[in-house]
Amino acid sequence: MKITIMKQKNTMEMEPLTRGIVLFGATGDLCKRKLIPALHKLWEKDLLPKGFIITGAARRDIGVDAWKKSLGEYPEEFLHQLDYVSCDLSSQESLNKLPETDDTTYFLSVPPERYEWAIINLKQGGLLDDSETSRVVIEKPFGYDLKSADHLQSVVERHLREKQVYRIDHYLGKDTVNNILATRFGNVLLEPLWNREYIEEIQIFATETIGCEGRSQYYDGAGVVRDMLQNHMLQIIALIAMEAPCRMDAKEIRREKVKVLSATHLGEDMILGQYETYRDEEGVDPDSHTPTYVAGSLFIDNWRWKGVPFRFMTGKKMPYQCVEVIVKLKAPPLGLFEGETPGRIVMRLQPHAHLDIQIDVKSPGLGDSVELATLTHRYPDWLGVDGYEKLLYDAIEGDQSHFVHSEEVIESWRIVDDLLCTGDSCPIRTTPYIHEVGSWGPRNETDSITNWDYPE
């Protein structure tokens, strides 16, 4: 099977907007590990605008040379485009030290509790006055729950236009995630089947073998619902379930995602879990009730999906690292053949991405029985780019298609709100069940949700 993806537009012919990018949190891990390498890749491909300035900004007064040195080995010509300014987002005055450029992208790679003041100060400092020539990239999480996301959004709305706001979900920078729309809407093969008439159930897995990897300070306050479900998994579900946009542009794609998310709600069978050794990890509260695992169902109340369960499972320290969507088709109306298995469409998004279509074919020989055959397309993900490279490139171009709209983020928090409840009066049990490391979660509880097709 070969999938050809049409390019939305010839981006090389467009004049990129941004003349410079300011990376707040420049001395942090994300900047060193992801942002600078991504900008370097774009530079190597000659995709950064001429004279583009990359300004690192952080509170520490370390000087440009020490900052460059801390980033690792890069060619001199690339380093020449880097500058460093010591400034503090919580002080409007200190932002005056930033260089003035015609058109600037501000990347907030700072702790989320600083977003509100960052936006207020950047705006009041006059850096975001022109909505055509200034924009802000905001890392996840946008808010901590529905209430705080609503509050942060009210601050954003008071100071910025939506077209200036680029909310990152790094899954939207992945080729394989974006391939969901290409596979669904680039041909008519799947679309006629893609509804409650033919689909029995959809299962979505995002499972990891790693634990908190030194991030327990953040993770113990966040947990799996905030870390994976509210953003990455709901974005995948939105792409799987949305209607075709009338155009492949940010406005139309995001409009369809908002519509489908607004129709989505949790089912009743939610199970939260925690891997057995979690509380022993450094930085984790020894009595922590933070869930590291969640499984359950979502339902989408619209004509296409009413009644079809979207089962999801995500967690850390599980047997297998994998992001996968399994679309289970209904059985044919008459069981004519011995050995029939209802068909499945499997989208493996990572690792070793592939698309499988599983259908019954006649078993060779004298009988009439059938057996399962799998048609596989291996997606050439080794040719793809890192998510941040794609997202920085899009932000520089002013293309918001792969960034999350305010209404998507608010709907996503609404969907998971019950799972974030703590205390005795929660509508569902949010105290996690403890499960073994390397297991598929608390099996006794989750196996009653559905017959899971555990990835292998």
Ligand code: BG6
């Ligand atoms: C991040 C989460 O957003 O996504 C991490 O904070 C998680 O906890 C990571 O490990 C998974 O991303 P990926 O790209 O490795 O699937």
